[in-house]
Amino acid sequence: MARQRLHTLDDLLDVAEQIVTSGDPSGLTLRSLAAAAGASNGTIYHAFGSKDVLLARLWLRSSSRLRELMAEAMTAGTGSTGTAGVDAVVAVALAPVEFVRRFPASARLFFAQRRDQLFSGDLPPEVEAELAAVQGRFVEVLVTLARGVWERGDRVAVEAIAVCVVDLPGGIVRRCLLEDREADEATASRLEAAVRAIVALPLEPRPPRPAPSPSTSPSAPRSNP
Structure with a gap:
């Protein structure tokens, strides 16, 4: 045939x-x-x-699939007044588990390979632009979640959210993939408990804004001699 x-x-x-x-x-x-x-x-x-463009297209599709699941989770993961922001963070943190179930090969590609190890930086401008756009949309999700919990979108708040929805689930999913198994309900429950514990911690103060450089600051008035 x-x-x-x-x-x-x-x-x-x-x-x-x-x-x-x-x-x-x-x-x-x-x-x-x-x-x-x-x-x-x-x-x-x-x-x-080229092979690098092919691998970049693979990574783009995988990351876009994960980001779409995160967006769906962020919309659906709302609770009563006062907990909606936390519930959204939990829902987004669990999105990678659903990602593995729906798109196992894409998840293996995304979590088992670092982007900078999968393909080189020598890519056409339009592919570079798509990669930057996907990264920007991920950051938007982090900022939106941080504001939903703490009404803050600064670096400290966003990094705390990244621990919840990137670092923790990424490590768990990567281990499950290496062991060739799905994340079971107990694993998902532990992930949820860890995320809720993190967002319950008080945040550090907002980082200070950098002082303006001399080239951009207004000129000091000159004194009369």
Whole structure:
């Protein structure tokens, strides 16, 4: 039977994702993707142009999927007055667990590989712009959550939220993936308890604003001789 040809971008990324997550990422090349997908070399080169662009596209899709789940969780995770902000943080912290369930290969790619190790920085400007936009949307989620809990969007508040929704769930999910198992309800319950304990702690004071540099500060009035 002739191999089915895949031509949509998502189909090609699905095949590439399986190649990367089933072994060494260095085993993925544009030619190996063409062979595995049943597509022509020209189709693959036209879609991606280079291996780094292909890997960047994979990372972009994975991070976008996770960010969409976080946005859904942030909207749905509300409770009674006074707890809505905390409930939203908990819901977003649990989003990576749902990410693994819905998109296991994307989650393995996202959590098992550091972005700077997956592809180089030599990318076309439009891909760089998409990467920056995704990063910006993640930061927006952190700031929104921080303001929902403490009515603060400064560095201290955002870093506390990052511990809750990035560091803790990322470490738990990464360990589950390495052990080839899903995060069970007990694990999710412990994650929720840890997040609620963190947001219950008082925050440090707001960091002081940097003093204006001499080049931007108003000139001092001169005294008469």
